[in-house]
Amino acid sequence: MDTDGDFTAYVAARGQTLVRSAVLLGWSLPEAEDHVQTALMRCYSNWDRVTAAADIDAYVYRVLLNALSTSRRRKWWGERPTADLPETSVADAADQVAVGAAVRAALKRLPEQQRTVLVLRYFADLTERQTATALGIPVGTVKSRLSRALTELSNDDHLADLPGNRSTP
Amino acid sequence: MNETQIRELLETAGQDIAAEPIDADSLLAASRRSARTRRLVQVLSVSTAVAVIVALGIALIPRGGDPQKPSTEPATEERLAPPGMRLVGMNGVAVAVPEDWGTNQTRCDVAVKDTVVFDKGTYRSCPISPPPDSSSVHLARASSLPGEYWKAQVDHFKEVDGMRVGVAPVRPVSCSAEIKLACAGGPAGAVVVAGKDVAIWAQSRDESLVRDLLASVQLIPDGYTAVPDVAGRPEGKARETLEQAGLRAPDEVVCRQSDGGPWVEMCSDVTGSDVPQGSVVPGGSEVELLSSPSQFSPSARLLSERRLExxxxxxxxxxxxxxxxxxxxNNQVTVHLSQQGGRICTADLGPNRSIVTLPADIDTGQPISLTLVLAYAASHPYSAVLKPPAPVTPPSPGATRRLPCTRDDLAVILGQSGPAPGTSLRTAARSWVDSRDGQRYVLTDKTANEAYALILESDGTPSVIFTLNRWPNGGWAVDAFGECRR
Structure with missing residues (x-):
């Protein structure tokens, strides 16, 4: 087994998606890049176990989520210096707001558990079983959280007003 | 919003994130350095520990598990068992079984498929021969009947993960009238962990499989736990059992009702969990409690004018x-019932229906959480959520109705002047259909459990309607009675 080759190929194929997933989960881009690299380094040190796992993606996402939650526990997130103004949660004119910012803002309004299953399932494209494995929860719970998340987003006025959202008649 | 739309939105949002491709080579180099450092730290830690222990003159007792297991590893079951296997266990002890094996797939307490069996030591006396190819692993308390049986078969001890394990050698077993497990046929063997009150035995026509299964017995690693048996317990007890095992359950029990139209079957005791009993899962995992109505569970339905049947x-x-x-x-309502009648009660299981008026603060336009408390089983209440009926779509102009008299036309409900609910169709027809006047009755709109009986006049005009329910004996009995409006 070519550990280095497999690892490099995996990073090249999935690295960007992992970073984007972390951003959609609520981290800034620099933080997301740091955490993804940390997670991948941890995976490398146990790459034989990663490849032996029934599902590599679920395994890696689990490591990433662990890294993210560990990071959250370590830091106090009440105040952070930032060069940019925070995104407003209320769009004054929905049609002038970029879809990406609106979607990220809508995701932030979701409870964390719902946000996580939504991003893993519909952005990272994990199956329900993979999502369940990554989160250590039953498949039924994944389904119910997805259902609730979709309902929440359907009721999100800012998303409903998006020009590209075909949920509005 | 549907799945396609959310995928498109997330895709758009993802593309909007200016994530650069990760430099895989740099990351690989950093990972190698990190791995080397980690190994060095571990070696130094172990060396230091050994030095301290030797200096103190303390014997080092070998422990199970993987001391080099980093804390960041995913808490998944896959890494605990070899590929294609899963861990099942109880009382802190586990065994690896093939992933496709079910749990408690038995008939008359004998495995009918390759399965894991949690043996309670009580058996039904209905001797059947198990299929010759089925293999099984059984787990039971060492102090139970089968546990005692296997303890008596132990001929030597060994140490596994620091625990003392009694080994009953694999050998052909013959049927015994006393011990059901010995009737499985084929070679069987066991390990008994008395310190954990666990006995695990395996049987299969394939003797090497029995040996492999028993060789996989191990301690459940720290941070993991086995899903306990919750079947047959009231919700509160089941929840408590899960919590004691370090697991948690969502707020609501999942009641697996059949789609029975307006009647909603009610659930009581927990019948299982969505993760099978014995599965080894990370501590703190969420496990859903499941319940299923039985054939004789109560049911309820909303009627008009704030009434509940x-x-x-x-x-x-x-x-x-x-x-x-x-x-x-919160739109929760509890109905307490008690048995009415005289001293002598028939020992049948007939459906008894009652109609109550809902309290004024219950909103019938919203789902109602109903709890039913039967006097003789107050500690095992039934519950269900009743949803308001969907708005009725009026028939389109010109549409014809197949029946001139239907439930919508009922003038009198619940047999004020008709046969009592529960009267058999045959008895009701004898009293209400006068064939000498040319009357006859027809059954219509028949489903598995409900039907209508229309009494037709000599000219075919319906005059009376019975709504019928099918009883457990297969017969039809009157549920409600009405006169067709003219």
């Missing part, structure tokens, strides 16, 4: 009738 099975002559109805806020 309840159907419970019991003695026909001493039916269970509502005593009180209380609301507890």
């Amino acid at each position: 309840i159907s419970v099975y019991g003695s026909s002559s001493c039916p269970d009738r509502p005593d009180s109805i209380d609301s507890a806020g």
